Amino acid sequence: xxxxxxxxxxxxxxxxxxxxxxxxxxxxxxxxxxxxxxxxxxxxxxxxxxxxxxxxxxxxxxxxxxxxxxxxxxxxxxxxxxxxxxxxxxxxxxxxxxxxxxxxxxxxxxxxxxxxxxxxxxxxxxxxxxxxxxx
Numbered sequence: 300x301x302x303x304x305x306x307x308x309x310x311x312x313x314x315x316x317x318x319x320x321x322x323x324x325x326x327x328x329x330x331x332x333x334x335x336x337x338x339x340x341x342x343x344x345x346x347x348x349x350x351x352x353x354x355x356x357x358x359x360x361x362x363x364x365x366x367x368x369x370x371x372x373x374x375x376x377x378x379x380x381x382x383x384x385x386x387x388x389x390x391x392x393x394x395x396x397x398x399x400x401x402x403x404x405x406x407x408x409x410x411x412x413x414x415x416x417x418x419x420x421x422x423x424x425x426x427x428x429x430x431x432x433x434x
Contacts, residue, residue: 305354312346315339328394329386337379341371 322335345368352364388411393400405414 301353301356305350308346308350308353312343312350315343315346319343327396329391330383331394333379333383337375341375344371 316339319336319338319340322339323332326332326335348364348367352361355361387402388406388408402413406412407414
């Protein structure tokens, strides 16, 4: 029974990875491709690791699979966010079908700080440091 569940998990994981690959090929811009590759491939790898943990049923394999899953869940969103932010700052264009660009006009191109919804610039520790140096 455990082998059957492991096989089902591997098939589900492979399906998520296939969807991720199709999304990377078919989606029109970097931001959508990154979203597809990050979310669905992470789920695919998680299902394959769960299948390995079920199949081998050893404490060392299970603990490594859980550690790898935790690592993926913690690092994949952060890495995708950082790459997307760097792409946005470098001027990678959005898809022409994009309706809303919520970040337009809200980032300071020099400091890369995000302004608030009222347009006010956040106070940074860099500004405070410059005040101390100049006074």
